[in-house]
Amino acid sequence: MHTNLRLLLPIVVAIALGLFLSSGGRAAELEVRIGYIQWTPDQGPVLSNVIPEPEDAGLRGAELAIEDNNTTGRFLGQHFTLASVVADSEAQAMAALERQLAQGIALFVLRVPAATLTQMADQAGDGALLFNAGARENALRTQNCRPQLLHTLASYAMLTDGLAQWLNQRRWKRLLMITGPTEADRQWAESFRRASQRFGLELVADKPWTFDADLRRTASRELPLFTQTDNDYHAVVVADVRGDFGEYVPFNTWLPRPVVGTQGMTPEAWHRVVESWGAAQLQNRFRELADRHMNSEDYAAWAAVRSVGTAVTQLNGADAAQIRDFLFSEQFQLAAFKGRKLSYRSWNGQLRQPIPLVHPRGLVGKAPIEGFLHPRTDMDTLGFDEPESQCRINSLSAKDR
Amino acid sequence: MTTIVKTTALAAMIGLSVPAAASLAYVSNEKDNSISVIDTDSLEVVETIDVGQRPRGILLSKDHSKLYICASDDDTVQVLDLATRRIVDTLPSGEDPEQFSLHPNNRHLYIANEDDAIVTVVDVDSKDVLAQIDVGVEPEGMAVSPDGRWAVNTSETSSMLHWIDTTDFQIKKNIVVGQRPRHVEFSRDSKVAWASAEIGGTVHIIDVDSLEEIRQLTFSIRGVHPDKVQPVGIELTSDGKYAFVALGPANHVAVVDAQTYEVLDYLLVGSRVWQLDLNRDETQLYTTNGVSGDVSVIDVEDLKVIKSIKVGRYPWGVVIDPTS
Numbered sequence: 001m002h003t004n005l006r007l008l009l010p011i012v013v014a015i016a017l018g019l020f021l022s023s024g025g026r027a028a029e030l031e032v033r034i035g036y037i038q039w040t041p042d043q044g045p046v047l048s049n050v051i052p053e054p055e056d057a058g059l060r061g062a063e064l065a066i067e068d069n070n071t072t073g074r075f076l077g078q079h080f081t082l083a084s085v086v087a088d089s090e091a092q093a094m095a096a097l098e099r100q101l102a103q104g105i106a107l108f109v110l111r112v113p114a115a116t117l118t119q120m121a122d123q124a125g126d127g128a129l130l131f132n133a134g135a136r137e138n139a140l141r142t143q144n145c146r147p148q149l150l151h152t153l154a155s156y157a158m159l160t161d162g163l164a165q166w167l168n169q170r171r172w173k174r175l176l177m178i179t180g181p182t183e184a185d186r187q188w189a190e191s192f193r194r195a196s197q198r199f200g201l202e203l204v205a206d207k208p209w210t211f212d213a214d215l216r217r218t219a220s221r222e223l224p225l226f227t228q229t230d231n232d233y234h235a236v237v238v239a240d241v242r243g244d245f246g247e248y249v250p251f252n253t254w255l256p257r258p259v260v261g262t263q264g265m266t267p268e269a270w271h272r273v274v275e276s277w278g279a280a281q282l283q284n285r286f287r288e289l290a291d292r293h294m295n296s297e298d299y300a301a302w303a304a305v306r307s308v309g310t311a312v313t314q315l316n317g318a319d320a321a322q323i324r325d326f327l328f329s330e331q332f333q334l335a336a337f338k339g340r341k342l343s344y345r346s347w348n349g350q351l352r353q354p355i356p357l358v359h360p361r362g363l364v365g366k367a368p369i370e371g372f373l374h375p376r377t378d379m380d381t382l383g384f385d386e387p388e389s390q391c392r393i394n395s396l397s398a399k400d401r
Numbered sequence: 402m403t404t405i406v407k408t409t410a411l412a413a414m415i416g417l418s419v420p421a422a423a424s425l426a427y428v429s430n431e432k433d434n435s436i437s438v439i440d441t442d443s444l445e446v447v448e449t450i451d452v453g454q455r456p457r458g459i460l461l462s463k464d465h466s467k468l469y470i471c472a473s474d475d476d477t478v479q480v481l482d483l484a485t486r487r488i489v490d491t492l493p494s495g496e497d498p499e500q501f502s503l504h505p506n507n508r509h510l511y512i513a514n515e516d517d518a519i520v521t522v523v524d525v526d527s528k529d530v531l532a533q534i535d536v537g538v539e540p541e542g543m544a545v546s547p548d549g550r551w552a553v554n555t556s557e558t559s560s561m562l563h564w565i566d567t568t569d570f571q572i573k574k575n576i577v578v579g580q581r582p583r584h585v586e587f588s589r590d591s592k593v594a595w596a597s598a599e600i601g602g603t604v605h606i607i608d609v610d611s612l613e614e615i616r617q618l619t620f621s622i623r624g625v626h627p628d629k630v631q632p633v634g635i636e637l638t639s640d641g642k643y644a645f646v647a648l649g650p651a652n653h654v655a656v657v658d659a660q661t662y663e664v665l666d667y668l669l670v671g672s673r674v675w676q677l678d679l680n681r682d683e684t685q686l687y688t689t690n691g692v693s694g695d696v697s698v699i700d701v702e703d704l705k706v707i708k709s710i711k712v713g714r715y716p717w718g719v720v721i722d723p724t725s
Contacts, residue, residue: 071518071538072559075575278557278581281539284497284516306558313560313577335558335580335600339650340628377628 029077032069032318034305035100036062036084037120038111039093040134048247053295058111058133059084060290061298065305067289069312078312082305090116097123106320109133109304111297114140121146129320131304133297138191141348141384145391150327150349152307153300156191158383159267162355162367163237163260164195165381166267169369172234176205176227177261178249184241185209188262192237199372204231209245223252237261264359267367270299271358277339303336303351310334328394339366340379348391352379424680426687426721427468428696429456430713436470436481437696437712439687441680441721444698444708450486453479458500458543459718462525463507468720469525471498471512478512478523483722493530495521500584502543502552504567511552511565513540520554520563522570532570536563544585544594546609553594555582562596562605564612574612579603584676586635586644588659595644597632604632604646606662618646618657622667625651634676638683638701645686645699647674654688654697656704666704670697675716681723689716 038058054060062082069080083105085096093112097120100108106127110117111134118140121130125148132140132151141155167173175196179189189206196203211222227236227249236253238261240246246263258264272283272293282302286294294302311323314331326332333341338354345352357365368378374385425447426439434456438448453472456479460469468481471494478498480490494501495514498521502511509531512521518538522531537559545552545567552565560582564574579601586595587609594607606616620630631649637659638644644657653667654674671690678687679701686699689712696716698708 068538068558072556072561074535075537075559075561075563075572076577278539281497281515281557288516310560310580333580333600335560341580341600341602378626 029079030073030312030316030318032073032078032080032308032312033103033105033107034062034066034080034082034308035097035105035108036082036110036301037087037093037096037100037108038085038134039087039090039113039116040111041113043242046242046244048243048245050247053243054290054292056086056290057295057297058109058301059086060286060292061133061294061300061302062109062305064286064289064298065302065309068285068302068306069309072309072313076313076316078316080305080309080312094120094123101128107308107318107323109301111301114144117149118144118146121149124148127320129324131301131307133300133304137187138384141350142389142391145348145389145393147349147393148324149393150304150307150344150351152303152351153296154269154353154355155350155383156188157194158350158353158355159269160188160192160195161198161382162267162357162369164192164199164201165367165369165372166357166365167201167235167260168199169365169371172258173201174204174231174233175201175235175237176207176229176233176257177203177237177239178207178209178226178246180209180240180242180244180246182242182244185239188241189239192239192261203237204233205229209240211245219248219252223249224254227252227254229254233257235260236264238263265357265364266359267355267357269296269353269355270294271296271356271363273358273361273363274337274356275363277337279337282337303334303342303353306336307332307334307351345380345386346394347386348384348389349393350383352377352382354379355382424721424723426678426680426696426719427459428687428689428712428716429459429470429718431455431457431691431715431717433713433715435713436468437716438486439696439710439712441685441687444710446710446712448486449713450481452481452488453477457717458498459720460501460503461720461722463503463505465722465724469501469503469510471501473497473499473515478510480525492523492525492528493521494523495519495530495533499541500543502545504545504552505547505549509545509567511543511545511554513543513554515539515541518556520552520565522552534563534565534570534572536572537561537575542582542584542596544587546587546591546594547589548591550591551609553585553596555585555596557581557583557599560598560601562594562607576605576607576612576614578605578614579617583633584635586637588637588641589639595635595637597635597646599631599633599649602627602630602632604635604657616662618662618664620646620648620651620655620664620667622648622651622653625653633674634688636677636679636686638679640683643701645677647677647688649673649675650692652690654686654699668699668704668706670699670706671695671709676718678719678721680721687719687721689719691715691717 087093454474537556539557542555579598634647672692
């Protein structure tokens with residue numbers, strides 16, 4: 001009803017820009033340019049194609065964070081712009097990077113596959129600072145690290161550890177796992193196997209998905225048989241990252257059991273049902289900008305651009321090396337609507353963050369689950385801890401920060 | 402008790418200046434769309450009043466006859482007549498009002514519009530919008546100094562305090578503080594402002610003459626992870642002795658010496674403590690505990706929690722009518 005209030009105003013709207021600024025007066029405007037490059041290979045046809053994934057996931061999150069940065073920056077004489085490229089091929093993505101580097105851009109948010117990501121990091125070199133908002137692969141956090149590459153997207157291991165903690169807390173420890181045929185499915189499943197060992201779960205059966213019938217006609221006939229096992233299980237864990245068959249598992253299991261994993265109740269870095277800790281405001285802003293719900297890629301890109309914004313606010317400068325130093329310093333803390341201050345792991349550049357456990361219309365829980373302890377922070381019970389990772393992207397990272 | 406309350410209401414309605422039988426606390430329940438009324442003598446809920454959607458910030462008119470309510474999801478400020486306990490009016494508020502503060506002139510209401518990065522100033526008598534002031538992302542906390550000179554807004558995502566001159570509605574200074582500033586409280590003499598930063602885990606003490614930070618407070622509670630220490634609401638005793646700081650999911654209220662800024666004690670209250678208010682003679686402090694859905698009552702003399710009172714879902718704000 002009051003939406004148009006601003007238009008009715010006799011206009012006293014005024015910002016006393018730069019009057020009495022706290023940090024040494026207002027010099028010339030500081031221009032901060034951030035590159036956003038996206039390339040997502042075609043996933044191929046899937047059985048469950050009812051609800052398609054948004055193609056601009058990531059991009060819109062970065063755009064929102066640019067707006068947030070500018071709303072803050074207008075009081076400090078700082079202005080942020082996004083140079084975004086959605087490429088159709090890996091070659092195009094590499095060319096876009098080359099072009100943006102030549103234009104003097106040194107800060108990048110990337111939503112590309114893991115292999116492309118490391119190529120781009122090498123191409124950009126030490127002088128740049130890159131944020132991974134598209135690849136969940138554990139290897140990027142355990143072996144293939146780059147000092148100039150940070151990860152705002154949660155890894156597979158962070159997701160599966162969160163899920164495993166929750167299953168442990170519920171004492172649903174005996175599990176049937178079904179794994180799809182893709183490389184991503186295999187990695188997700190491997191990650192869950194690791195989590196099940198860490199958090200005391202048992203896979204009573206571990207079955208690859210091999211059927212190729214159209215489940216929209218035959219799910220009720222095929223899945224009950226497929227989910228028969230010699231031993232009872234408490235829950236079914238599905239590893240189907242692209243959403244091929246997994247949506248047809250719930251309610252079609254042999255035993256009346258809940259479904260968790262990539263379908264059913266899922267661990268997600270971000271989801272529309274997250275509303276606590278001020279998240280409702282972020283969700284509202286995002287919906288206004290993008291006309292859809294915010295997802296994990298959007299959140300990762302948002303967190304990357306906001307990390308830069310937070311550093312620039314404090315530094316009043318946009319040098320990539322200085323920003324990197326600041327992000328790994330004690331002073332950095334990202335307020336990111338998850339109820340905790342977020343920071344980057346010194347050994348592999350992963351953004352620590354709680355993991356919501358959600359079903360499509362509600363929040364079930366949030367990992368780390370209370371009671372899973374860690375000497376540094378309980379958020380480090382999710383994903384690869386320092387001794388479990390070979391990466392040491394900060395030479396002094398052996399010490400706790 | 403119902404009889405007493407009815408008598409009070411009736412007396413107020415017909416304008417008699419009978420001394421009130423009970424003092425009342427009002428609590429906004431964010432997820433129940435209601436206001437709980439607590440009798441501060443019996444420490445019981447005596448009535449629950451239906452109000453607009455997602456009520457958060459609440460405050461009393463200076464003559465204590467009306468309660469203003471930010472009905473965030475209705476994009477309006479509602480006016481509750483305390484004598485009849487009916488919503489009698491609404492004010493234009495801009496979108497998604499969260500917190501607000503009334504100027505000592507009893508007319509200029511400063512409202513933080515969380516979704517729009519704006520502070521709206523409304524004249525509560527004429528209902529005119531006097532100004533809309535652009536501020537940082539997610540404006541939240543709002544406070545007007547007791548001397549009426551400054552209105553301060555906190556913007557959560559920009560992590561700033563915006564100092565608005567109440568004579569011309571212009572921002573005169575922006576102070577960067579810790580992450581996610583939530584609330585500002587002025588000392589009675591308007592010389593010092595206290596600002597909480599939820600994610601930063603800090604409270605910033607600002608000298609109002611120089612508009613410079615003079616002190617930063619941190620908190621540490623045995624057995625509670627530092628990340629969970631998230632300061633939100635602040636309440637100061639008028640004698641300048643204590644500051645009380647609600648520490649959110651740490652489930653404690655910090656007691657701070659308002660002169661030396663030394664933390665004296667931590668009091669265990671309900672889950673995710675948000676806002677605070679003192680009663681008339683400042684013998685009791687009331688806290689809203691969002692997650693546990695109750696209000697804790699603290700004895701200020703003994704610094705002890707004496708009672709938990711079940712209210713609605715997600716209690717957000719609390720104010721105590723000093724005259725009722």
